[in-house]
Amino acid sequence: MSNNREKVMRPVGVALLIGVVAGVVGSLVLANGWAPPPVQAAKTTLRTEVRPGELDDYYGFFSGGHSGEVRVLGLPSMRVFKRIPVFNIDSGSGWGITNESRAMLGDTYVGDTHHVHGSYTDGTYNGKYLWVNDKANNRVARIRVDLLEVDTILPIPHTQGSHGIFPQRAPHTEWVILNSEFRAPLKNDGRGDPVDASTYTGVHTIIDAEKMEIIAQVMVPTNLDLAATDYSGRYSFATSYNSEGGATISEMLAKDRDYLVVFDWDRIKEALASGKFNVVDGIKMLDGGLDSGLTLYIPVPKNPHGVNVSPDGKYAIASGKVSPTASVISIEKLADAFDGKIEPKDTIVAEPEIGLGPLHTTYDGRGNAYTSLFIDSQVVKWNIQKAIDIYGNTKPGDTAVVDRLDVHYQIGHTMASMAETKEADGNFLVALNKISKDRFLNVGPIKPENDQLVDISNEKMVLVKDEPAYIEPHDCIIVRRDIIEPIVKHRPRMDEHPLAVTESGIERDGKKVTVRVTASAPVYGLQRVEVNEGDEVTFIVTNNDEIPDLAHGFAISNYNINFAVGPFQTKSVTFTADKPGMHWIYCTNFCHALHLEMRMRLIVKAKA
Numbered sequence: 001m002s003n004n005r006e007k008v009m010r011p012v013g014v015a016l017l018i019g020v021v022a023g024v025v026g027s028l029v030l031a032n033g034w035a036p037p038p039v040q041a042a043k044t045t046l047r048t049e050v051r052p053g054e055l056d057d058y059y060g061f062f063s064g065g066h067s068g069e070v071r072v073l074g075l076p077s078m079r080v081f082k083r084i085p086v087f088n089i090d091s092g093s094g095w096g097i098t099n100e101s102r103a104m105l106g107d108t109y110v111g112d113t114h115h116v117h118g119s120y121t122d123g124t125y126n127g128k129y130l131w132v133n134d135k136a137n138n139r140v141a142r143i144r145v146d147l148l149e150v151d152t153i154l155p156i157p158h159t160q161g162s163h164g165i166f167p168q169r170a171p172h173t174e175w176v177i178l179n180s181e182f183r184a185p186l187k188n189d190g191r192g193d194p195v196d197a198s199t200y201t202g203v204h205t206i207i208d209a210e211k212m213e214i215i216a217q218v219m220v221p222t223n224l225d226l227a228a229t230d231y232s233g234r235y236s237f238a239t240s241y242n243s244e245g246g247a248t249i250s251e252m253l254a255k256d257r258d259y260l261v262v263f264d265w266d267r268i269k270e271a272l273a274s275g276k277f278n279v280v281d282g283i284k285m286l287d288g289g290l291d292s293g294l295t296l297y298i299p300v301p302k303n304p305h306g307v308n309v310s311p312d313g314k315y316a317i318a319s320g321k322v323s324p325t326a327s328v329i330s331i332e333k334l335a336d337a338f339d340g341k342i343e344p345k346d347t348i349v350a351e352p353e354i355g356l357g358p359l360h361t362t363y364d365g366r367g368n369a370y371t372s373l374f375i376d377s378q379v380v381k382w383n384i385q386k387a388i389d390i391y392g393n394t395k396p397g398d399t400a401v402v403d404r405l406d407v408h409y410q411i412g413h414t415m416a417s418m419a420e421t422k423e424a425d426g427n428f429l430v431a432l433n434k435i436s437k438d439r440f441l442n443v444g445p446i447k448p449e450n451d452q453l454v455d456i457s458n459e460k461m462v463l464v465k466d467e468p469a470y471i472e473p474h475d476c477i478i479v480r481r482d483i484i485e486p487i488v489k490h491r492p493r494m495d496e497h498p499l500a501v502t503e504s505g506i507e508r509d510g511k512k513v514t515v516r517v518t519a520s521a522p523v524y525g526l527q528r529v530e531v532n533e534g535d536e537v538t539f540i541v542t543n544n545d546e547i548p549d550l551a552h553g554f555a556i557s558n559y560n561i562n563f564a565v566g567p568f569q570t571k572s573v574t575f576t577a578d579k580p581g582m583h584w585i586y587c588t589n590f591c592h593a594l595h596l597e598m599r600m601r602l603i604v605k606a607k608a
């Protein structure tokens with residue numbers, strides 16, 4: 001089955017890369033006239049089907065790319081259970097429409113979510129929070145796992161291309177770090193010479209995980225792409241593909257080597273405690289330059305992409321992207337390199353050749369790494385210890401590669417179950433493939449991606465299923481159900497919202513009208529609300545139904561307002577009553593045999 005694809009995809013991938021190098025971006029041409037490969041007969045020892053009445057074994061938290069959301073899937077079924085609106089407007093839930101969500105979003109309602117990661121205790125998930133970046137508008141959102149809803153959105157000044165994000169893994173998550181992929185002017189106010197890229201800076205932002213405040217920003221001369229933290233709570237890592245400090249694609253590809261940048265948290269804490277920082281716009285800015293002592297710049301082959309730490313905590317592995325290699329960095333050796341006892345490059349203990357276009361690496365907890373190969377459209381399984389053993393002394397025929405699996409085109413991230421924890425279990429792996437060519441019914445110019453589920457529990461990888469994915473997941477984490485399931489509630493405490501309505505009523509203060517409404521199937525607590533044209537009207541709606549799984553909706557006809565309120569939740573909306581007339585307010589969520597009757601009138605009396 002691989003023959004067809006290698007013929008087609010290798011040249012395409014190479015052509016794409018050459019195209020990129022030549023500055024001809026976007027010339028991805030797929031050859032016509034080939035048959036899709038036959039579906040591989042899955043030989044798997046794991047449960048891969050989830051029949052009616054059964055539950056999945058894992059939660060998958062997937063970023064939604066430029067849809068701006070996060071998705072919750074079940075594995076192995078790959079069913080999508082929930083789309084958590086984050087940086088986007090969502091008509092289904094009313095995110096971006098309610099006062100509560102607008103207080104977080106403001107008027108910025110597009111986003112680009114790339115990386116979702118969870119909070120940790122002792123190197124494994126504790127089921128409290130998830131964080132996700134917004135690459136487009138430089139924000140970080142926190143999702144409460146108990147409700148699987150966003151509770152905070154934090155804007156990150158001084159950054160552009162907010163990309164790699166990772167929480168502290170031990171002893172528990174106090175810090176979350178975020179990389180700025182695009183170097184940019186620190187004071188980005190259009191003054192001075194904004195064209196002069198030599199003045200731009202890269203930023204490693206440290207965020208207080210509980211308070212969701214910025215603790216400090218470490219400035220570096222280079223760009224910072226993907227992020228990881230170690231398992232001891234001492235280091236964070238960032239790949240950097242633009243050590244050149246270039247502003248054009250050819251400039252960014254000028255040098256043969258770029259960096260894996262390591263941040264030493266002990267030294268950063270020391271610098272903070274001893275006041276070695278400037279305050280810019282209220283933020284503590286630390287110098288993380290080459291001679292700062294806070295950072296280590298490990299030279300790795302040209303334009304690396306992902307960095308992932310092995311579940312035993314021993315290695316940070318940077319994927320080569322432009323180089324067909326992965327660089328294995330010994331975390332144990334970092335302290336000596338920081339102390340100047342060894343060179344930064346001496347922390348590299350292996351650099352195996354694994355294939356074309358390595359992007360991200362994941363793990364099975366049995367000593368094997370699995371790297372996504374964008375150009376080869378493969379997942380390559382390789383043994384870390386073997387790569388170390390043959391490093392610098394590779395005899396003909398020696399290879400660390402154990403197995404290769406053709407996946408369905410231009411794979412980006414790949415992630416194995418629990419692989420970002422010390423409890424990596426080596427059961428499933430997801431390949432997040434950018435292109436689904438011929439695998440699904442044609443749906444027009446913008447097609448779904450193809451997220452493929454792979455059984456990695458045996459020596460050979462086995463492709464289990466294809467799952468179309470709406471625009472445009474980048475990454476995911478796969479978390480054992482027993483960690484998440486006990487945490488997720490059917491409803492919050494009703495008094496969690498300070499405005500929770502216990503009694504419906506209308507209150508007027510000049511031109512401000514506050515309407516408090518309960519919603520309990522099949523009635524709202526009011527039947528009619530009368531206001532005057534031009535009034536500023538606030539509706540506060542509390543769903544006080546005791547029944548789990550019974551949401552009510554609240555749509556105001558002709559007013560561009562529609563939101564859903566889950567059990568014991570309260571949501572509010574404020575608007576100007578600028579359209580005189582009678583407007584039905586109705587429940588949008590089918591809640592009762594008399595759901596259609598669950599409505600009330602909004603009367604807006606004309607001015608004159």
Ligand code: CUK
Nearest residue numbers: 114359412413474475
């Ligand atoms: S990623 Cu965000 S640019 Cu490889 Cu995580 Cu593609």
Ligand code: CUA
Nearest residue numbers: 587589591595
């Ligand atoms: Cu409440 Cu439909």
Ligand code: CA
Nearest residue numbers: 241242252303
């Ligand atoms: Ca470069």
